[in-house]
Amino acid sequence: MSVKNSNEIILQNRVLVDVTINPMSRKHYIELDPPSLLNNHADVDRLMAALIDRYHNLKVPLDLMNKVGEVLRQAAWRVTVTVADFGGNWQMIDIEPGDKTERHFGLAVDLGTTTVVGYLVDLTSGKILGSAAEYNEQVRYGEDILTRIYLAGTPEGRKQLQDAVVNTLNNIINRLVREFKIKNLEISAVTVGANTTMVHLLLGLDPSRICMEPYIPVVNLPGCVNASEPGLAVNPKAPLYCLPGVGSYVGGDITGGILASGMYQKPELAVFIDIGTNGEMVLGNSEWLAACAGAAGPALEGGVAHDGMRAEPGAVYQVRIDAETGKVVYRTIGGQKAAGICGSGLIDCLAELLLAGIIDRAGKFRDTEKEFVVVPASESATGKDITFTQTDIDNIMRTKSAVNTALEVLLESVGCQLADIETFYAAGAFGQYLDLESAITIGLYPDLPRERMIRLGNSSGEGARLVLISDDSRREAEKIARSITYFELNASEVFMNKFVGSKFLPHTNLDYYPTVKEKMLRRGLLRD
Amino acid sequence: MSVKNSNEIILQNRVLVDVTINPMSRKHYIELDPPSLLNNHADVDRLMAALIDRYHNLKVPLDLMNKVGEVLRQAAWRVTVTVADFGGNWQMIDIEPGDKTERHFGLAVDLGTTTVVGYLVDLTSGKILGSAAEYNEQVRYGEDILTRIYLAGTPEGRKQLQDAVVNTLNNIINRLVREFKIKNLEISAVTVGANTTMVHLLLGLDPSRICMEPYIPVVNLPGCVNASEPGLAVNPKAPLYCLPGVGSYVGGDITGGILASGMYQKPELAVFIDIGTNGEMVLGNSEWLAACAGAAGPALEGGVAHDGMRAEPGAVYQVRIDAETGKVVYRTIGGQKAAGICGSGLIDCLAELLLAGIIDRAGKFRDTEKEFVVVPASESATGKDITFTQTDIDNIMRTKSAVNTALEVLLESVGCQLADIETFYAAGAFGQYLDLESAITIGLYPDLPRERMIRLGNSSGEGARLVLISDDSRREAEKIARSITYFELNASEVFMNKFVGSKFLPHTNLDYYPTVKEKMLRRGLLRD
Structure with a gap:
């Protein structure tokens, strides 16, 4: 049991966390x-x-x-x-x-509002044997989380939503079990990283009060239940452990991310950002942790953009605009004909339009056009132009302002400055595929030395893996969840003032963004 | 929680055990x-x-x-x-x-092979509010325990027997709940004193190996399960705790009896005897405990005697024979016309026949008759003579010899003598109603000073009540169960030799029975 095991899911070559295997x-x-x-x-x-x-x-x-x-x-x-x-x-x-000690398996789950990923873990080594992902079947009852919370207000609705997510999980389990030739009964522990609402829906708890002031969940630290209680297709007596949450808007997925980043172990100040439908941010070090959250807005998920789409085959995920010629070079997922633009493509569009001088720092088209053609009709799968519009720009700028302002307010609340941030951790799929330079150019991310910016990938799933294989990590996760101070940003006047003030690209105060300022100067987009 | 509570069920005025209420x-x-x-x-x-x-x-x-x-x-x-x-x-x-702390109830159960008694306990005071008794519905599937063990060899049979005893318990619970105007859900803990087979059948465990050498139960210390697991009609999450057993033939009922007697707390040597269908005996003090068990035989339960019957209305429970006139005086339960003789009546018959000189010390009729008319046909409910036969005598003598021999072998095994016994505890319904002098006269009980002989009544139920109201008692019960050394008598050659040697009334060596010897001398039944 003294095997050492370090980050598996986090894609960087760096080892962020080292744990001793005590599953x-x-x-x-x-x-x-x-x-x-x-x-x-x-x-x-x-x-x-x-x-x-x-x-x-x-x-x-x-x-x-x-x-x-x-x-x-x-x-x-x-x-x-x-x-x-x-x-x-x-x-x-x-x-x-007989001796079956070598056949020892567990499941770590990243249970997202939209996507669910299961990792089959060998509990003797702590290593991931394989993974499987499925869309969360709850989507059938509502894409957005509020619809589901509303539905879950009745026992019948709760049951429907629980059955849907359990079915999703069992499909994942059955795929892994078949692929790795094990028995369902051989999976003897399950851990889950999920936001607070998803934990409630998985466990059959009433999430109604999560979205009503003062935003009180039924439970933040549900502990272990039997896997048979919701009905998972593993050993029915296996413990099912959901990573502990902090509150209605900072859930176990974030606790898991903090755990996977290792930022809670280091004396230096770090910030952890997870941007999805909701955005969560945690600032802190080994001494203290402060968090805030807000609706980042579906702007970045492609859902609301004029030609937005999910990060699926055919989505434009990368865009470059030649500043001289105005020529657009783009890439699509799977190399297929472009059908729309996904989140990372939208961020690229905004950054490239700014750097090409097509829009100004207020995010307005310098000329009279109201949209920019990313993919002409002749090349698109739809037979129509795929465009990036003024409304798209306004939406993304609102999101980047919210994220940026949240960071500033959090920093100010604890008496720190941007320059004090030693490491910046970007979690989640969006953080993984986003172009770092574009995110900085539009002011979504702070302009820090790039070697101090780390993409964590599926840190919720990695957090789940860590608590699955290590009881130290489980204790740490609970300590993290209990110790995080939550700031209610929407109630803060400072936030509203700063929010309005940060609605420029990349920021009202360009000195916060030295590398972007330099790029813009080089291109003659700014007066000295 | 510092209320002190002493023996409730034990009918003597003495306080044997004093516990602090920690339910x-x-x-x-x-x-x-x-x-x-x-x-x-x-x-x-x-x-x-x-x-x-x-x-x-x-x-x-x-x-x-x-x-x-x-x-x-x-x-x-x-x-x-x-x-x-x-x-x-x-x-x-x-x-x-609101504040419901005053409504706090538990159930202590004596779960016998034939009879089940439930005691509703107020957990704030530890006092018994009331009790209810029912015949064990398992009797339908077999009066004797071996038939039930055989039936329980299949999952279906186990289920039938479990359902039967759970139904019995639920009838008791529902009677108590109605009588004391409480809700089933308000019963928040259940404890059970039962022999090892009854515990298995209540919990749905396979008792098959209890009666096959080397006599291994599934479990002796089952700990707590949820009351809902077997299906008791109380709070489904209430703990159901079965008093821990020592082995296949010394169960939780005996552990509970030892607990209720308090003999495990005292430095003086004591013996505990529970005679029913099976007989169990424990010898020891605060330092050590030794036990043995055997089929006492249904001889004493009235089941096999020529005119034997259960201790029900109409049963002759007391018999006196005038040594001069040979006139019989008898009493029946409920004062009804005599229908048969129950256990205590049979013991009386044997003792009185000896003291009246009608049988000799070998248990043989001195004259040519082969039976003794206890109730003439003219007075009986059956219209026939109710008699006590030579076969009845032989059966009872076999039982008394087995009990007597067991005690001698146990004493010898630990290097002690009859005279070393400070206290003699007689447990169970039989121990409660039996005439003490008759039991000594026939040599079933040792001839000790009467003030050192204590009837414990339903000490299995009292043990259950103690573990229900006191966690100290629970710990003691487990300590008792773990510390008892079990002697397998049937495997002992010493036992067989002594068994044969003790087949006289009251004993081969009359010096062990000074008060009986004196009585017989007074009546001219012995030569000096």
């Missing part, structure tokens, strides 16, 4: 003396006696007790016992004949 | 601050924070979490929380609006 479920091979008249302990008591030194107060569920007697005799008193940690209370969850 | 389930009235933007803990976390000092690691079951939010708001943040001890792991099991 949530454990397997022990045990050889017992057979009973006799002079050694007549009961079956269950005999087995427990072999584990008492390791697990004080280990509980055997009633419906496994008969199996104990059967397997012990079938296997000539040589068995493998699986035990699992339910928040400090250990339970036996399976007994198998 | 298995507890109620706490809590007043919480309502949430606000600046105090935005989640509902469940807020409630747990109020209990964290008392209960480290308190778990809230998933299906109570929604109820937490509802009741908190409905009751303006003033609620009563019920928590219960699952072997050191505390769980919340209910939440009620």
Whole structure:
């Protein structure tokens, strides 16, 4: 159990976190003396006696007790016992004949509002064997989270939404089980990184009060439940552990991200940003952590843009505009004919239009046009121009202003400045595929030395993997969740003032963006 | 919680055990601050924070979490929380609006092969509010325990027997609930004193190996399960705790009896005897405990005697024979016409026949008759003579010899003598109603000073009550069960030799029975 394991999901070559493998479920091979008249302990008591030194107060569920007697005799008193940690209370969850300690599997899940990713983890090494992703079937009942919260206000609606996400998870589980030739029963622990609403919907909890002031969830630290309670297709007695959340708008996915980044272990100031439908931001170090959240807006998800679309095949994800000729070079996912523009393409458009001098720092077209043709009708899959409009610009600028302002307010609240930030962590799929320079050019990200900016990829899933394989990480996650101070930005007047003030590209105060300022100067877009 | 509580069920005026009330389930009235933007803990976390000092690691079951939010708001943040001890792991099991701490109930059960008794206990005082008894519905599937063990060899048979005993318990619960005007949900803990087979059948465990060498139960210390698992009609999350057993033939009923007697606390040697269909005997003191068991035989239950019957209305329970006139005086239960003779009546018959000189010390009729008319046909309910036969005598003598021999072998095994016994505890209904002098006269009980002989009554039920109201008692019960050394008598050659040697009334060596010897001398039944 002293194998060391470092970040798996995070794609960078850097090791951000190093943990010792002490998984949530454990397997022990045990050889017992057979009973006799002079050694007549009961079956269950005999087995427990072999584990008492390791697990004080280990509980055997009633419906496994008969199996104990059967397997012990079938296997000539040589068995493998699986035990699992339910928040400090250990339970036996399976007994198998012979030595099965090498077949030891767990599932780490990033449960998103739109997409669900499952990682099958080998609990002996802590390594990921493989992953599978599915759209969250809850989307059928509503793309946005508010619709789902509303539906979940009745027990029937809650049940529908729970069944949908459990079905999604079981599809993922069954795909992984088939691919890696294991049995569903061999998955002996499940951990989940999800926002607070998704945790409620998975567990069948009423999320109604999440979106009503004062925004109170049923629970932030649900601890472990049995996987059979929501109905996951794994060992029914396996612990299902949802990463603890901070509040209605900062959930376990963010706790998991902080955990995966390792920022809570370092004395230097760092900021963690996860931009999706909602945006969450955490500022802090090993001493303290402060968080805020807000509706980042679907502007960046492609949903509301004139020709926006999800990051699917045919989506324009990269755009470059030649400042001299005005010629556009773009790339699509899968190299297919362009059908629309996804989030990273939209950010590129805005940055490139600014650097090409086509729009000004207020985000307005310098000439009279009201839109920019990214892909002409002749090249598009739709047969129509794919354009980037003034409304698109305004929407994205609102989002970048919200993110930027949130960071400034958070910094100010704790008496720090942009320059104090040692490391900038960008989480999530959007953070992964976004062009870093474009994000800085439009002022969405701060203008920091690039080597101090780290993309975390699926840090919610990585957080889930860490708590699956390490009880230290589980304790850390709970400590993180309890210690984060949440700032309610919408209630802050400072926020509104700054929000209005930051509605320029990249920022009202260009000195905050030295590399962007230099680029613009070089291109003659600014007076000295 | 510092109320002191002493023996309730034990009918003697003596206090054998004194315990401090720390029941298995507890109620706490809590007043919480309502949430606000600046105090935005989640509902469940807020409630747990109020209990964290008392209960480290308190778990809230998933299906109570929604109820937490509802009741908190409905009751303006003033609620009563019920928590219960699952072997050191505390769980919340209910939440009620307002202060409900005074309505706090538990059920202690003596679950016998034939009869089941439930005691409704007020967990604030530890006192018994009332009791109800029913025949064990399993009797339908077989009077004797071996038939039931055989039936329970299949999952279907196990289910039938479990359903039968659960139905019996639920009838008892429903009677008590109606009588005392409480709700089933208000019973928040259940404890059971039962032999090992009955515990298996209640929990749905396979008892097959209990009666096959080397006599291994599935479990001796099952700990707590949820009352809903077998299906008891109480709070479904209430802990159901079966008193721990020692082995296949010394069960939790005996552990409970030892606990209720208090003999495990005293330095003086004591013996505990429970005679029913099976007989169990425990010898020891605060330093050590040794036990043995055997089929006492249904001889004493009235089942096999020529005119034997259960201790029901119409049963002859007391018999006196005038040594001069040979005239018989008898009493029946309920004063009804005699229908047969129950266990205590049979013991009386044997003792009185000996003291009247009608049978000799070998248990043989001195004259040529082969039976003794206890109730003439003219007085009986059946219209026939109710008789006590030579076969009845032989059967009872076999039982008394087995009990007597067991005690001698146990004493010899630990290097003690009859005279070393400071206290003799007689448990169970049989021990309660049996005439003490008759039991000594026939040599079933040892001839000790009478003030050192204590009838315990339903000590299995009393043991269940003690573990229900006191966690110290629970720990003691487990310590008792683990520390008892079990002697397998049937495997002992010494036993067989002594068994044969003790087949006289009251014993081969009359010096062990000084008071009986004196009586017989007085009546001229012995030569000096």
